[in-house]
Amino acid sequence: MYDSVIFDHDGVLTTLVDISLLHDATWAAFDELGVVDPDPEHVRQMVIHVTPDDVHTVADAYDLDPETLFRVRDEKSSAYQCDAIADGLKAPYDDFDAIRRIDAPMGIVSSNQQATIDYVLDHLDATELFGTAYGREPSMTSLHRKKPEPYYLEQAMSDLGVESPLFVGDSDVDIAAAHAAGVDSAFIRRDHRADHTPSPDPTHEVSGLDDLLAIDGVPVATDGGRTDSSSAGDGVTR
Ligand SMILES: [Mg+2]
Numbered sequence: 001m002y003d004s005v006i007f008d009h010d011g012v013l014t015t016l017v018d019i020s021l022l023h024d025a026t027w028a029a030f031d032e033l034g035v036v037d038p039d040p041e042h043v044r045q046m047v048i049h050v051t052p053d054d055v056h057t058v059a060d061a062y063d064l065d066p067e068t069l070f071r072v073r074d075e076k077s078s079a080y081q082c083d084a085i086a087d088g089l090k091a092p093y094d095d096f097d098a099i100r101r102i103d104a105p106m107g108i109v110s111s112n113q114q115a116t117i118d119y120v121l122d123h124l125d126a127t128e129l130f131g132t133a134y135g136r137e138p139s140m141t142s143l144h145r146k147k148p149e150p151y152y153l154e155q156a157m158s159d160l161g162v163e164s165p166l167f168v169g170d171s172d173v174d175i176a177a178a179h180a181a182g183v184d185s186a187f188i189r190r191d192h193r194a195d196h197t198p199s200p201d202p203t204h205e206v207s208g209l210d211d212l213l214a215i216d217g218v219p220v221a222t223d224g225g226r227t228d229s230s231s232a233g234d235g236v237t238r
Pocket residue numbers: 008009010011012169170171
C-alpha cells in the first residue's frame with residue numbers, strides 16, 4: 001500500500017493559466033524594477049523554465065542584482081496568478097473532490113511560488129486537506145532545488161513522516177523527481193497532455209483524479225471521505 005499521496009499542483013489540482021498572463025506579470029516586474037523598455041526576448045526568458053543562467057544574463061543587461069530581478073519576477077508572477085484564482089480564471093479541476101476519498105496523508109510539491117500555493121489552499125478552504133504543501137521560495141536557490149530535483153518531494157515526505165508515497169504529476173519533471181526520490185509516480189493525462197509521451201516512464205497513468213482511487217495500493221475511505229474541509233460556497237467555478 002502507498003502510505004500517502006503527494007500531488008503536483010498546476011495542471012493536476014488546478015487548471016493552467018494562459019501563458020499571456022505570465023508574460024504580462026513579467027513585463028510588470030521589469031516595470032517595477034525601473035526597466036521601462038526591456039528587450040522582449042529578455043522578458044520571454046524570464047517567463048517560464050527560467051534557469052540561473054537566464055537570470056544572470058538578463059540581470060547583467062540592465063545592471064540589476066540577479067536575486068532582486070528573480071524575486072520581483074516571482075512576486076509578480078504569484079500576484080497575477082492569485083488574481084486569476086480570485087477571478088475564477090484558474091480553478092480546481094472538476095474532479096478535485098475525488099481526492100477527499102483518499103484515506104492517507106496528502107501533500108503538494110509544486111514549482112509554483114509558495115505564495116501562490118498558500119493563496120490557492122486558503123481560497124479553496126483546502127489547507128487542512130494537505131499535511132504539507134511546498135512551492136518554491138522566491139530566491140534563486142529554489143531554481144537548484146525544484147523538480148526534477150527530489151529536494152521538495154523529500155522535504156514533503158519528511159514532513160508527513162512517510163516513506164512510500166505515490167507522486168501524481170502532469171510533467172516529465174514530476175516523474176523524474178519521483179524517480180530520483182525512489183518513489184512511485186502517476187502521470188495524469190489532462191487535456192493539455194493529450195499527445196504527450198511521459199519520460200521517464202511513470203508507474204501509473206491516469207486520466208483524472210477519480211482514476212487514482214482505482215489504483216491498487218491507494219487507500220480509499222469507504223465512508224464517503226473527509227469532511228474536514230469544505231469545497232462549497234467559495235465562489236469558484238468548477
Ligand atoms: Mg504541473
